[in-house]
Amino acid sequence: MGEPIRVLLVDDHQVVRRGLRTFLEVQDDIEVVGEAADGAEGVARAEELRPDVVLMDVKMPGTDGIDALRRLRELDNPARVLIVTSFTEQRTVVPALRAGAAGYVYKDVDPDALAGAIRSVHAGHVLLQPEVADALLSQEEAHTGQGRGSSLTDREREVLGLIADGRSNREIARALVLSEKTVKTHVSNILMKLDLADRTQAALWAVRHGVTG
Numbered sequence: 001m002g003e004p005i006r007v008l009l010v011d012d013h014q015v016v017r018r019g020l021r022t023f024l025e026v027q028d029d030i031e032v033v034g035e036a037a038d039g040a041e042g043v044a045r046a047e048e049l050r051p052d053v054v055l056m057d058v059k060m061p062g063t064d065g066i067d068a069l070r071r072l073r074e075l076d077n078p079a080r081v082l083i084v085t086s087f088t089e090q091r092t093v094v095p096a097l098r099a100g101a102a103g104y105v106y107k108d109v110d111p112d113a114l115a116g117a118i119r120s121v122h123a124g125h126v127l128l129q130p131e132v133a134d135a136l137l138s139q140e141e142a143h144t145g146q147g148r149g150s151s152l153t154d155r156e157r158e159v160l161g162l163i164a165d166g167r168s169n170r171e172i173a174r175a176l177v178l179s180e181k182t183v184k185t186h187v188s189n190i191l192m193k194l195d196l197a198d199r200t201q202a203a204l205w206a207v208r209h210g211v212t213g
Contacts, residue, residue, distance in 0.1 A: 004031040005122045008051040010042035010068070011084070012060040016107065020055060020084075023111045030118060039068030046072060051079050053122050056101070058085045058092055069099035080121045084109075097200055103127025124168025126200050151193045157211055159186040163199055164206035 007030055009017045014037075021032045034049045036042035039056075040063040046054055054072075058065040069081055083096050083104035093104055102121040105114060117127055152160065155176075162172045169183045176183070187199070196202050206212070 004029050005053055005118060006031050006033045006049070006051045007118060008032075008034050008036065008042065008045055008049060008054045008079070010036045010039065010045075010054060010060075010065070011057040012037050013057075016057070020114075024115070024118075027115050030115065039063030039065055039071075042068050043071045043075070043077075046077050046079050047075060050077075053118050054079045054081045055084045055118075056081050058083060058096055066096050066099050069096060069101055073100045080124075082117055082121050082127070084114075098197075100198060102200070120166075124170070124199075125166040126203055152190065156186050156190050156193070159183060160190050160202060160206045161212045163187070163190075164203045164211060166203070 007024060009020050009032060011017050011020070017035050017037075021035070024030050024032050033051055034045050036045045038060045042054065042056060042065075043063070056065045056068060063071075065083060065085075072079065072081065080102045081100060083093065083101045084107055085092065085096075085104060086107045096104065103117065103126055105117050105127070109117070120127060158176060159172055162175060167175065169180050169187065172178070173180045173183045178186075187202075190196075190202055191198070194202065194205055196205060
């Protein structure tokens, strides 16, 4: 087994943090490295501890989860952020995904499913519930037209299709017999040509326009 997945908990409720820590600490491949009670503290702790995954609440006093996500992106922090929320409204979750979240789960999620979600986002996958994916797709359609896809090379379309399948850069490299560095270059080119911000938007664009791996 390799190094454990290092996780930071960001939630303003101590009981929630304690419950998450209690469960996650029994996982052999997951290590809780710290906690924070609001978004500002979460950003500071993420910069200090450099976790692999941040479990982030959305609604917190002061700096909320969405503002914290934006700040982490500005700082180019590499942590993958998994939103853990009791709010199911699209107006809450969609902005979080747009701000850079790798996915989200609800606070009543089955513990084993939560551990699986952490492993999944750590591997580079994106976790979306169908109703939120539909909302994001409709928004992307308004901003990005089919015509831009014609500028993609055949290899870039292959990479895009695998992104849509939820593959990480490492998995794409193995599938296409490429180096991870080359895959990263293709991903950057795809985002630039399609005028998209991140892999989540790229995956949604691919689904909408029928690009599959």
